Amino acid sequence: MRGIDFNKDWKFYLGEPEGAHLLDTPDSKWRDIRLPHDWSVGFSFDQERGEACTGFLTGGIGWYRKRFVTKKEMANQRVILNFDGMYNRAHIYCNGKLVTFHPYGYSPVLVDVTDYLNPVGNENILAVNIDHSRYADSRWYTGSGIYRKVTLHILPPIHIPVWGMSAFTERLDGDRAYMKGQTTLCNTRGVAESLLLKIAVTDDTQHRIVEQEYNVHLLKDETKEIPFEFEIDNPNLWDVYQGNTYNLSATLMINGQVVQEKSERFGVRMIHFSPDKGFFLNGKNTLIKGVCLHHDAGCVGAAVPKDVWRRRLKMLQSCGCNAIRTAHNPMSEDFLDLCDDMGFLVQEEFFDEWDNPKDKRRNNHERTVDYITRGYTEFFKAYAKSDLQNTVKRDINHPCIIQWSIGNEIEWTYPKYNHATGFFGDDGNRYRFWKTAPHKKEVIREKVSKIPEEQDDVGKTAAKLAQWTKDMDTTRPVIANCILPSVSYENGYIDALDMVGYSYRRVMYDDCHENYPSKPIMGTENKGQWHEWKAVLDKPFISGVFLWTGIDHMGEAWVEKPWPRKGSNLGLLDLAGFPKPPYHMFKSLWTDAPHIKMFTVPLEQSLYQLDDKGHLAYKPGESWERRSWAWQEVNDYWKYQEDEPVIVEIYSNCHEVELFLNGESLGVKYLKDVEDRIFKWLVPYAHGKLVAKGKTGQEVTETYLETTGPIKAILLETDRQNISCGADDVAHITLQLMDEKGNSVRDLHTQVTFTCTGPGILLGIDNGHPDNVSDFQSDTIVTSEGRCLLIVQGSNPGEIKVQAFAETLGIASNTVSMICHKETV
Template identity: 55%
Template sequence: MRGIPWNEDWRFTLEEPEAPHLLHTDDSTWRTVQLPHDWSVEFPFDPELEASTGYLPGGTGWYRKRFITSPEMTGQKVFLNFDGIYNRASIYCNGSLVRFHPFGYSPCLIEITDQLNGAGEENVIAVKVDRTRYADSRWYTGSGIYRKVALHLLPQLHIPVWGTYHTTPRLDDEKGTLLSRIQLNNDSDDQKIPEIRITVYRPDGQQAAFQTRVIAIPSGEGVKLEFELEISQPQRWEIEDARLYKVVTVIIDNGKVLQEVEERIGFRDFRFDSDKGFFFNGRSMKIKGVNLHHDGGMVGAAVPLDVWRRRLQKLKACGCNAIRTAHNPASEDFLDLCDEMGFLVQEEFFDEWDYPKDKRYNGNEQSVDDITQGHAEFFREYAQADLQDTMRRDRNHPCIFQWSIGNEIEWTYPKYNAATGYFGMSASGNYFWTLPPNSKETISELISRMPRDRYDIDTTAGMLVRWTKELDTTRPVTANCILPSASYESGYIDQLDLAGYSYRRVIYDYGKRYYPDKPIMGTENVAQWHEWKAVLEREHVAGIFLWTGIDHMGEARRKPFPLKGSEAGLLDLAGFDKPSYHMFKSLWSEEPHLYIATQTLEKSLYQMSASGELVERIEGGWQERVWFWHDVFAHWNYCDEEQVVVEMYSNCEEICLYHNDRLISVQRLRDFEDHIYKWVLPFAAGELKAVGRCGDQEIVERLRTVGPVHRIQIEVDQEQVKVDADSVVHVTANLLDANGTIIRNQNLCLHFQVEGEARILGVDNGSADNVQPFQSTRLVTDQGRGLMIVQGLRPGTLMVRASCADHHLVSNTCIVKVNA
């Protein structure tokens, strides 16, 4: 995060102290915390709370930080940037309320210059976080100052925070043009005539371009400067190779450097074509995207960057190339990471506009009460600042290629929905698989006769698009439309550059037929083969965003407690891969891939036909599977002679299946309409071996019958970390049998131990049904595995192991070096 880090030595309490915002309030009994901090995730799960936000509490929290007015602050303009506070934050400096900031996802930049005490004197920043509406979202939000805080000291003649805007309007292999727009303010008492220098550095650090200009700025005024720099043979920012340039802007006054602002940029171009789909750096490309919520499982909303890095690396290995930030702006650090790793990002602004969503019943707006009232209450007053502050912070990121103004907003303007002819609308309605019962002409006529309300979806959308384009016209504006057939006619989609469809692949052709000039893509899609197949068959559809890339907490309406989160992800809450991950790796990755899954015939999706063939219980059922992958297992342990279905997800043209070295059969992918290889055979202990052929390459996978747990094996994802809130080590524990085979059908209660100065951020087994406290060293595994996340507190060595007292087992020891 840009600026001077300001995350250490905060005090925190969930009590309601007397005058907590005042300087001399006694906070000696408050906890000392390091930001980012999420207090909700520190509590045990409570079935009396709400499923929508994951059975974890809210409340009211207070944060305080004392600091001295340093000589460096004297004569400077002093700002604090809170990258994310959830939510309804009141920020005080020395007893004065500086800002009320209700939105939990937008950055909050405040100036405290006039509130500071004199040089050498003490000050206090106090932040009240009102999360008493603990079910104010449809997913887990976290509570507190859950993103970083930075201090900015600016001279009287300065570039404001977020005051630079860099675009690359022209780009080819020979040269690229960098257009830099710089805001420069003179808050001093005198006219200034500074020199402004801009230097561009290549990814290897060599200078690529330089310009300088001298300009007169009267006292109390600001100017907007434009610099156009030419870069020879620009290295493009590619998804496979995210090459970043650095732009350094310097203000020099009377030979003295007053300020230096550094930004990273990328040279890339892209376009959406209503006939041909998406083009990136001149090449036709399908968007292979996933939706991601902002929590990191056991760490809640305060997610160290290494946690995101591990998760994004796994998605990258799957073939994923794009992220949609559902349904809110991401952190500055997350976008930096996407810049570095080469992910395209659709950044979304809002889940609610003028009217609220029912947090308990998505898509069925029954009621909103005190604890579920969300941000709609504040939307009209704060939306422009929330949207545009987010854009000012983020518009230099090369990863961002779309702005989304809203998610499934149609639910909150329900008068249009019935015009489609779909009745009994809900989030699992019949519109998934059928075209609108009413014709386009009927829908248009019915909507045209509707009286206008105080706020209508098209006018609010137009307002948001206008605010967006005031700050950036280089990226298309879109939205996730749950009912496009109505939104085309209401005028909503007219406001957008690109129509995003939410679970509406059935009308891809309808959209192209009736609205041929508007590009289309899927912005929420179930993680099933039929969704990707529909895109591959249609050149005009730019791609999809699967719901979701990773399981998230909250939104747990499908089953009662102990289900605490959504199970729709390719990865689970601990970042372990799921069967759907392997299906999409076989669809999206160029590397040969093969994954074996099993299930008893009785519990499978299949049955034996009269002719002895394995067929679907529901013919063609694969075409209407939705969010959750069917139950299959990664083991070969069943009852003798029990009929077992063996599934394989693969991009190989053919696979030979062997059982105990006996060839069962050779099958070809072209023969499986659902893209799933499948066999049925009677269980006998031993080994399944699959040999896949992918062109001239061969890939082999095995699944072996396992015995009882013999030992615990742990491994770490890195052997060196730093004393830093973003630097963590992931410790994975697996159960093994006597042959060293990983066990996926047995579980034990493990106790994790860490020797050395460290903080255990949490433990989890990945299951959405796991309600063991995260803040623990004890964990019952799921599928024979578990995860602990550890942060080093001091330079030195950590020794990590796991044990099971009930079985007298102790794992191997992993050694992690902690560097300063």
């Protein structure tokens, strides 16, 4: 985050101590912490009090306090605090006085404490009350506390605001980029003033390529926008996987003296969505290979160090993913910085509910909203505009952002329109994934025309949100994730949008493109199945998809089964960031480099059976064209009963694959013949080694599974040998059980205990399984698929050593070590 780091030396108290906001209240018994901080992730999972919707972790009321001295440089200046995210209902006090109330848990807020500070040299108390007693107020895990960073900004009376500079690409013409920008100037000095504004642009080598000067006269209490234009020859374009950026800097001078210097990053890139030809980035037709992501990261909860996101994004990038949808709220500034650097396209979403609430316990079955499930809706009318526009102002310079989404599956909450679609029958099946709209456009239009408009109407609210967005930025399209597009085209909702996102409605692409051809469409929430991507390849007017989801997240646990299921199990990566079977399917679809991965499952547990001719076929009720969210159960091992019939599934983009068992060929299969993109063999189990060789031209790619023996060793590996003491630096320690041949044992599990010596903090532990409800902040865990993950953070300079021990097996792991260095500022 930009600004002065304000995250150290905080104190925290879980509860409601008397006078917590007052200067003279003692806090010696409060806990010392460093932000970001999520207190809920430190709780034990609670089956009785917790709720499946938020992952069985509860909330509560907490207080944060920070003491700081009014320094000389703060005198006669504006002192602003930037809170990037607090969950939620935050009251911010300075020296005992309430400064502001900020209810939304995901939007940034600037807090001006200038008029509340004590004189220079005196101590101040900043106190923040977080009320997350309504701990099931969302449909997914939220976290609790000041879970994102805080920065301090000291601004002169005449200044550029914290979010007061922007630059964007107006057009690309040959080897030249034509740019536009804007700087906001504010005069809070009380008298008119003349000043000099210097604008400069530098590239990533600090070479100055643009210099401009503007003489500006500001009246008393005036705020003025200063537009400017510039050109860049042979620009280094921001692109997918190419995080090229430039630096825009501004210098304010009064009477020859510099009063403020400010800089922002931006990227040079052009985006365009065509109703007929899809998405274009820098003039090149580009498929959006996207995933939806929630803001938690498993065992670290919602307070996510940048290194944790970096590892996860790298894993997604390696399978060909190039886009992220922030489901269903703004992400942190740190996350967007990473997406800029790594070249991810981003759809930033603002809200999951508008005027009317969603039932957090039962998605799209709006029945009850009680105290603990009361969410943002009660604040929406008063705060939606500022929350939305603050987010846009903060994020406008991020080249990664290509769309603003004003809402997610909002239609459920305006139920008067539902039956006009024809989807809502007596069987209660609201989704009806495999049917186009039962009612034709004319029927829906007639039914909608007879429904009286109300004060809180989906079309009216959408129009307000879209306009508030466009008041801030017109360079990106406004979109929404529509679960009922057939009626949303007719009730004014889609009229407010620049393009339309379809939520699980791929079977309606053709129908809606024909009936409403003027607006671009794409999948914005799609099942992680081959048929969803095939629809994109078959229809050039579809820009791409956002799969549900890229990574498993906590909460929404009722999607599949109750306790102990703590999270959604529908991602390409699990809660610990380990790849799952669909990850390899989409790597074979989204990347060009040869890829091959093999899984197995007993025939009777599989999707398949033998037909009358003895060939493998899908069981009745199963078909690849209608596979829904959950991936079929398959195993990453070769270990069954002798002669047991076993299905071998192989996901590969190789043109042909040959399977061998103990050196004997079981035949060759060709990708052109594999309609469902899954190579399959039925193999009687035999102890030994299963090898698959994929061939494309002369290039051969190989993978294997070998029958494993008992656990004989524990392998520890770390992704970092050097970390700093900073809050964003962590080492990921992975543990894998091994047999005597050095093969990974995936079918056996055991409890392991970690020891950490040196200045290391065990930040979180997890095995990735959605049913694991052991404490995240622990040193002990039972493995899943023979593996687990430990995340370690450094507290002070020195050597950190980590080892694991399985007491029941009497086996210790190797020791991994890393050097923790002093934090660099």
